[in-house]
Amino acid sequence: MTTAVRPADEQRHVLLRTARDVADDLATDAIARDQAGKPPLDETARLREAGLLAALTPPRPGRGADWRTGCAVIREISAADSSVGEVLARHYAHAWSARFYASHPHAPAPEEASVPEQWLWTGAVRHPAPDEGTAGPDLALRPRGTGYVLNGRRSVDTAAAVADQIVLDAHCSGTGDVLVVRIPRGAQGVTVEPAHDRLGQRVAGAGDVVFERVAVTAEQVLGRRPHDEESTAPFTALAGPALRLALCHVALGIAEGALVEARDLSRGGRTHRLPGEHPDLLLTYGELASAAQAATAMADRATEAMARALDTGAHLDAEEPADVAALVATAETVTSKATLHITARVLELADAPGLDRFWRNARVLTAHHPVAHRLRSIGEHYLNAPHRVPAAVFR
Template sequence: MPTTPSTAGHRSADAQRRALLRTARDVADDLAADAIARDQAGKPPTDETARLREAGLLAALTPPGSDRGADWRTGCVVIREIAAADSAVGDVLARHYVHAWSGRFYATHHQATTLEEQSVREQWLWTGAVRTLAPDDDTEGPDLTLRPRNTGYVLNGYRSVDTAVAVADQIVVDAVCAVTGDVLVVRIPPSARGVTIEPARDRLGQRVAGAGEVVLDRVTVTPGQVLGRRPHDEESTAPFTALAEPALRLALCHVVLGIAEGALTEARDLSRGGRAYRLPGADPDLFLTYGELASAAQTATAVVDRATEVMAQALDTGALLDAEEPAGVAALVATAETVTSKAALHITARVLELADAPGLDRFWRNARVLTAHRPVAHRLRSIGEHYLNGSHRAVAAAIH
């Protein structure tokens, strides 16, 4: 078969993807070697992000472009691979990847392209905390406010950030303009004057993720740091922008799934190595337990992979996305999150009954931190309402 520019480009893309996945596996092996010690130390992820940057993963996990970035499917595979070895670092990488899409979700095409090229060139680490659309809950006023000045704005307030708050290069947040009431999405370098970082301490799990609070005192925001306006309600939100929140939830599903897979793999290795309460041998009850846990993990994988494929198709569609499609995507993501959370908590608790080894409890602690603040019953009701009525607002509530 003759080689054409299209087939050559396809082969080149495949080769780049395989190389990226090999790099991810190498980094995962490196992280797994000292994961327990780093979890116990609970320090900010300075060393961990240096490993990601040195391996090129921060530059690689940006939106796909000409000879740069990673498509959604590949990015999620990398996130899960890292999360299985160290879920805190997987969490950092997941939020980095999704927030690196912020330009496409909120800004103009030209601004997004320029931002992504700079991010790759300078190997930025992204994090952030953009609030969901829930105006009815905002009884105490905004925690971040912008005041216009001759050029740009002045930003004041505080915001909790779940990862890399002390080591990120860009923090993406939304803030309310005190004059117009518009909600603007902006990016803030943590090194900017007036930014104070307060790391979270003594967390139950995800201790190396680098969570904390960012306090902003009269921080200058230039026009170039304003990514765009976030509408107040779902009805006025552009379809592609509406993918921002479910994209983050789905990336975190891959982190949670990585936790379940990592816990199951570690327990299996302990059983094979004789460091378990019951040795493999011919114990039918042990086979039954592992069969149950492996099936739960594989079921969650199937649901997450389906949501990932649908999300990838929606992201590929871009500005041509139909107005009704984001609701269907969000419903699948909410389903994936529900199934994965249940499976991960079950698997990580059961492996503690199978093996006795230091650090095995970290999987349950990490899964608990990532899933505790999203009520399953509320999400199931919202999924059911969408299934019956096709309600767009119901799905928005499901991922809140």
């Protein structure tokens, strides 16, 4: 008796097989591309040609990827090239923006266009913070006719010059609202200042995007970003943790890629450190493999919780986003510690050109989120739940 394969399982299998093929392709020249540090034009072309940009969009009948599958694809690509993995992670998270910020239950228009056009998404949406108003907004919208004019600048971590849609939040001078907008590639008045000579994630395409009198139509407004934590709708509160969790899978990919490359060097006898059967070498690999598996288990737990919350949608309980955010913060803490440790230790085990890129990429990826701040937020949630602890405290 054979067991029928569900369409969703078959779709996941096909998508992961495609991701492995793309990862194998990226791995062949990862070191050379890291050294060149050029914008990810060729890399995004590979993703687009393989159908991954269209596939990693929010799920609807007949298209898109569920959260579990999307994160698995991101991790697979990141093990081969974490810069491209980060591009894909931010693409997937920002492709959800219309759902996270929409003022109505469904906002299918950008998603519907994204699939056939194979848009690449990126962005930099700042989430509510207690001291947000002290320095003034860096992006400002001024009403004009039925739309707006956008001015200012914002740092974007991936695909600044090559993305098809950039998602941003900006303060509207007319109403005082903070609106989330999407700016299409090639819009008049948009210039990009690429970030040169980065320590790591050199192919991610980071840069500052400058907006000078950029016209924004009403159709480009995805919704409103709440001013504070208390007024944030439960589903909207998932936006920040979802992005951080996607990046957590990038970090896991870095750890896995570093371990595999070092292991292959040790197996091939191309290490100048210890012989392949030395007890200390076996002990170290056992320690590092265990650290990677522990981090994976924590990330998978957070991924499952996020997937359930996203599936719940508008019916999400008010307390649930904070619980999910706490799991995400825990996964970030465990994963960043394990990844930094693994990528540093493999340099002591194997000696080969390019192996240092894993450590450099891990440093850049994890530098924006201090561990101490996350641990305080996790502690606050542990002590004060089930009283309302906003998801936004886990920044």
